[in-house]
Amino acid sequence: MKGAIAVAVATAALASGAATPAKLVARASSSAASSATGTSSGSVPTVTVKGNAFFAGEDRFYIRGVDYQPGGSSGASDPISNVAGCTRDIVEFKKLGINTVRVYTVDNTANHDECMSALAAAGIYLALDVNTPKYSINRGDPGPSYNADYLQSIFATIDAFAHYDNTLLFFSGNEVINDDNTTNCAPYVKAVGRDMKQYIGSRGYRSIPVGYSAADVESNRFDMAQYMNCGTDDQRSDFFAFNDYSWCNPSSYTQSGWDTKVAMYGNYSIPLFLSEYGCIKGQRTFDEVAALYGTDMTPVYSGGLVYEYSEEGNDYGIVKISGTTVSEEAAFTALAQQLSKNVPSGDGGYKSTGTPSTCPAQSDTWEVTAFTGEELPAIPSGAVSFMKDGAGTGPGLAGSGSQNAGGASTSTATPGSGSVTAVASGGAAASASASGAAQALIAGEMGVAPFVCGAVVLISTLFGASLL
Numbered sequence: 001m002k003g004a005i006a007v008a009v010a011t012a013a014l015a016s017g018a019a020t021p022a023k024l025v026a027r028a029s030s031s032a033a034s035s036a037t038g039t040s041s042g043s044v045p046t047v048t049v050k051g052n053a054f055f056a057g058e059d060r061f062y063i064r065g066v067d068y069q070p071g072g073s074s075g076a077s078d079p080i081s082n083v084a085g086c087t088r089d090i091v092e093f094k095k096l097g098i099n100t101v102r103v104y105t106v107d108n109t110a111n112h113d114e115c116m117s118a119l120a121a122a123g124i125y126l127a128l129d130v131n132t133p134k135y136s137i138n139r140g141d142p143g144p145s146y147n148a149d150y151l152q153s154i155f156a157t158i159d160a161f162a163h164y165d166n167t168l169l170f171f172s173g174n175e176v177i178n179d180d181n182t183t184n185c186a187p188y189v190k191a192v193g194r195d196m197k198q199y200i201g202s203r204g205y206r207s208i209p210v211g212y213s214a215a216d217v218e219s220n221r222f223d224m225a226q227y228m229n230c231g232t233d234d235q236r237s238d239f240f241a242f243n244d245y246s247w248c249n250p251s252s253y254t255q256s257g258w259d260t261k262v263a264m265y266g267n268y269s270i271p272l273f274l275s276e277y278g279c280i281k282g283q284r285t286f287d288e289v290a291a292l293y294g295t296d297m298t299p300v301y302s303g304g305l306v307y308e309y310s311e312e313g314n315d316y317g318i319v320k321i322s323g324t325t326v327s328e329e330a331a332f333t334a335l336a337q338q339l340s341k342n343v344p345s346g347d348g349g350y351k352s353t354g355t356p357s358t359c360p361a362q363s364d365t366w367e368v369t370a371f372t373g374e375e376l377p378a379i380p381s382g383a384v385s386f387m388k389d390g391a392g393t394g395p396g397l398a399g400s401g402s403q404n405a406g407g408a409s410t411s412t413a414t415p416g417s418g419s420v421t422a423v424a425s426g427g428a429a430a431s432a433s434a435s436g437a438a439q440a441l442i443a444g445e446m447g448v449a450p451f452v453c454g455a456v457v458l459i460s461t462l463f464g465a466s467l468l
Contacts, residue, residue, distance in 0.1 A: 044056070044120050044166045046206060054209075054302050065100030065102065066318070068309045072313070078106045079106075079115075080112045081110035086114075092326055095328075096336045100126070100168060101124060102275065108153065108395070109395075116161075137185070139176050144404060146188045146408055148380045148382030156391040156394025159390065159391055159394075162206070168208075169209040174243075177217070184367050184369055189212065191376045191413075194418040199386060212240060216243055223366045225357070227368075230357045231373075240268070247279055248281040251282075256288070274301070284335075289341075298344050306335060376412070
């Protein structure tokens with residue numbers, strides 16, 4: 001999330017990693033696949049990855065949504081367990097014509113059935129960040145914060161949402177690496193996504209895509225994208241997203257530099273989308289929507305999420321909320337009009353096949369030294385049992401926190417050791433071979449690696465990057 005609701009919780013840099021993008025298989029849906037570019041009044045088909053795109057059934061799925069966290073970062077509340085608020089806001093979501101909301105914080109002990117059902121009835125999917133203020137990777141000292149307590153919390157969040165057909169994807173972290181000096185934390189970011197992907201498969205859930213939301217730091221943004229898509233299948237992301245505020249009206253496809261980014265990612269082999277966009281410099285007419293869903297970009301991009309739904313004192317909100325009342329800003333009307341006029345059709349020229357990226361080499365702007373190439377930290381020993389036995393009850397938003405809980409990883413995992421060996425198509429309990437998947441993660445030769453990240457933590461917001 002962007003700036004003005006800053007909280008001095010620099011240690012709560014929401015982090016985590018990428019995951020495996022092998023072919024994803026959806027479980028059966030209770031209804032036929034409907035158009036993924038609009039909304040539906042019935043149940044929704046699960047979304048899968050094919051090549052560099054998302055698909056809902058046989059239809060290309062373009063993310064057309066907003067970032068949704070009423071109350072902002074300082075409240076750290078769960079909008080998906082707030083039935084009254086969710087019901088109130090779905091009315092507005094329908095007016096916008098969106099199909100996705102991104103939520104940054106949820107309570108993994110709360111009940112989410114009513115809101116998730118209402119969202120599904122409106123044809124709306126959830127893109128969910130699994131971290132919370134107290135359970136996240138510390139970008140200033142990531143090694144100790146990558147521990148069993150942390151993984152237990154994010155696995156419990158997966159348990160809470162994996163059975164909903166309209167759970168679109170999981171973000172394992174947001175803008176953890178926000179400058180060149182924090183790139184040395186990338187292996188921890190990536191390891192968390194690997195662990196999430198293995199947990200999803202080992203527990204027998206459908207293959208819900210797992211990926212990362214990156215800061216648009218020009219000096220290392222492409223390196224980060226390559227890093228999340230390099231290595232063995234168990235290490236690679238299912239998708240990559242980044243927050244992009246470079247189109248500030250008046251602008252254009254070329255003036256904003258979006259054409260350069262499209263060319264840069266032209267051969268990227270997994271889905272790519274904007275996890276935040278919507279610059280507030282100049283009038284917010286959202287002219288970029290036409291480009292984002294136009295034929296120049298759909299072969300490479302799968303849409304995006306506008307930051308943000310509710311006004312939280314930073315001028316990014318497109319509505320103002322006061323109790324049960326919602327007041328639509330001019331930006332709301334502009335966005336609704338642009339989305340209604342710009343609906344992509346067909347498969348958008350997506351690429352059905354592709355090859356993994358090459359891991360970036362160490363440089364002045366990619367200072368990854370503790371682990372190199374395909375090396376990643378091994379899962380903390382205390383978390384291995386979760387693959388077989390499950391995570392159990394999560395700590396919720398009132399837990400004591402994980403960053404200094406102890407029990408961190410002490411070894412280097414062999415590439416490929418995080419492969420899922422038991423994947424079921426339903427959402428039931430794990431199969432008998434799930435224990436083999438858990439053991440696979442720590443199998444193979446282990447080597448001790450230095451777990452020190454000498455980055456300086458910058459005071460940041462809970463979810464986002466610095467102010468523009």
